[in-house]
Amino acid sequence: METMYRLNVGGPEIQPDQDPDLWRSWEMDSHYMITENAGIGIKNTSNITYASVNDTSVAPLLVYETARAMSNTEVLDKRFNMSWKFEVDPDFDYLVRLHFCELVYDKANERIFKIYINNRTAADNVDVYVQAGGKNKAYHVDYFDAMSSSIDTLWVQLGPDAGAGAAGTDALLNGLEIFKLSRNGNLAYVDKHDSVGNAASKSKVLWVGIGAGLASIAVIAVIVVLVFCFCRSWQNKSSDTKNNSPGWRPLFLVGATVNSTMAAKGSSGSQKAYGSVVSTRAGKHFTLAEIIAATKNFDESLVIGVGGFGKVYKGEIDGGVLAAIKRANPQSEQGLAEFETEIEMLSKLRHRHLVSLIGFCEEKNEMILVYEYMSNGTLRSHLFGSDLPPLTWKQRLEVCIGAARGLHYLHTGAERGIIHRDVKTTNILLDEKFVAKMADFGLSKDGPALDHTHVSTAVKGSFGYLDPEYFRRQQLTEKSDVYSFGVVLFEVVCARAVINPTLPKDQINLAEWAMRWQRQRSLETIIDPHLRGNYCPESLSKFGEIAEKCLADDGKSRPTMGEVLWHLEYVLQLHEAWLNRDSIVTSFSSTSSQDLRGAKDGGLELVHETSSQDEENE
Structure with a gap:
């Protein structure tokens, strides 16, 4: 049996010296949660004991002193779950061990939930208080899951059991462990598609490899010659035209044409913009010196937004044009992944109602994007929370x-x-x-x-x-x-x-x-x-x-x-x-x-004239 994951759910990392019986490390669980906000950490250090003598060496009491329960339990849709996702090797059986200890409620039917493993119900009507025999009683439950050859992820989800009649809609988990079980005494994972074959065919594979290597060298040589010829031809064409704007170049060369944005005017004279799908990544190439000058050396007073990628600065480029400058944080792996996605998406999208990408900078390990500046900020700021x-x-x-x-x-x-x-x-x-x-x-x-x-x-x-x-x-x-x-x-x-x-x-x-x-x-x-x-x-x-x-x-x-x-x-x-x-x-x-007032005035004058004439006749 091989330990794949060992998590202290809802609590901090536990070092080996804090688990004196077996000297194990317990990771934080937040890195594996699909949505961390779906669960909140809770803590209770008061007199936690093991529900059974069989549990005393399974996990240290530190694991049971913290837990993760569902956020906003009274208003969350009962279909929401706390979810953890793990990368595992396919074609193995796995033992999933869950650790529980009720830290809040001191009576039954207060917190009843379901447990799902790989989108299948592993247990329902789970009431930790009942199964442990009271509050602050620690115990664990093991579940067995056989993975198919095509699945390389293992999901663990906890969610409220709507039909159980509990007082609230909640779930709770204190710790989680995943163990890979050997098959025929072997824990090594071999990709079937990458396996070479049996010992009898090794020599044949060797000769095939040598032949493939020689063929690859020949193909590469031909490609190098063709690329060289193409570049010479392109250089000659480029020298004959003056349409190339200095300081602009593709961010990634993928060899496709850029379709410009089209616009048409309606009968009322208002411009209607239509989008286009652009298949290259293009934009002005800013130097790092230009970016530093535009942001006054990344002055904190110019920060207009912060995200997982890093910060967004308000800056002036090209002689006073305002721009939003997004600087990636190299220490944020998630942010960098999102950063690359944003480059890819904005490079192939053009529309009047999508924020435009102006250019980029990629010097000295910096990844910076420059967007058009939106002077009125976010929609939210005009709805509430501002003046x-x-x-x-x-x-x-x-x-x-x-x-x-x-x-x-x-x-x-x-x-x-x-x-x-x-x-x-x-x-x-x-x-x-x-x-x-x-x-x-x-x-x-x-x-x-x-x-x-x-x-x-x-x-x-x-x-x-x-x-x-x-x-x-x-x-x-x-x-x-x-x-x-x-x-x-x-x-x-x-x-x-x-x-x-x-x-x-x-x-x-x-x-x-x-x-x-x-x-x-x-x-x-x-x-x-x-x-x-x-x-x-x-x-x-x-x-x-x-x-x-x-x-x-x-x-x-x-x-x-x-x-x-x-x-x-x-x-x-x-x-x-x-x-x-x-x-x-x-x-x-x-x-x-006004018309009525004029009509009344005219009528009165007419009556007055008639009356005067009548008096004269009399």
Whole structure:
């Protein structure tokens, strides 16, 4: 048996000298969680004992003094789980050992949950208090899982058991171990596709290898000659043309043409931008000296954003042009992966409602991207949490329409489509004219191939915006973006955070709270106070219906982004008609009053003249 993983769940790393019986190291579990925010750490150091003498040497008491329980237990959808993912060798059997100790509740039926291993139910109706025989009683349970030859990941998930009748919707775990079991006394993993064969064929393989090596050398020589000739030819052509802009070059040479962004003007004169899919990574090559000058040597006062990749600075390039300069943190592996994804995505995307990539810098181990500067910041900053003036209902609708156009282009502009995977109000930026543009493509994924309905991938995104179907199945689709956009729509109406633990329990989660009011057709009850009396009631009603459809439990029941866009444009038309009607009514009322007053004055004069003439006749 080989130890693959040993985790102290919800607590710090445990060093060997803190496990005196067997001198083992216990890692932190947060690195393996799909969404760390799905569980919170809890701690209790009071008189923990082992439930059985058989448990005394299994794990030190330090493991049982900390645990991870579910976040926001009263408002989380009961389908959410705490999930851990582990890389393992296929074609082996695994022993999964889970450690439990109830640290909070002192009676039964307070915390009942299910255990899933590799998406199969391993146990249900788990009540740690009952199974351990009381509070602060430590015990462990072992589960056996046989891996197939094609699976190289092992999932462990804990979630509430909705049908068990517990007082809350919660789950708990203190420690976790995974052991690989030998087959025929062998723990070594050999990839069947890479195995050479048996001993009888070794000589044949050797000669095949020698032949392949010689052939490879010949092929490489031919390729070198062809590349040399091609480069000479390209150099000659380049010297004859003056169309090459100095200081610009492709970031990665992938040999394809760049399609420029097209634009067309409508009958009203307003410009409508259309996207294009660009298949090279292009941009201006900035020197590190230029970046340092633009950011005043990365002055902290110029920081306008911080993420897993590093910091974003406001800077001036090319003689005073404002830009957002994103500098990657080389110590953040996750950030660097997202950074590379963002380069790839932005290099092949061009659209009026997507933030544009201006250029890059890659000197002295620095990875820096330069974007267009969005002077009005994030949509969230104009909704709450700042001193900025609130947006009007019309402005909010126009921002939602712009963001929907950007997402619709992502889903349809490329061959397989692109799923943003992190739609939220802080990733919707506004330029000087309040035109909305989608930003932050570090988590984006290519959509499924034509013969697939989804992309199987680890769950990533922002808590509060996550599609519960994606969270539950680890199956990503374009409808996951639609769900997140539905949360954004409610956030725009209510102007509050999607998760706010300081509010009463039934209001902590915005999506659940707003959906309850929307199903009662009373969304106006929780609308942003700044909007009261300044919106078309019919447009708000239609807006709420769109948001409700976006948050459908089943992804197939949700509309596409194209359908959401169409409905939002209709909502804007309703509101504009309402505004125009009010102005027409006001104008008409003013004109009618003046005409009536003039008519009355004329009539009185006529009566007066008649009366005078009658007096003279008399």
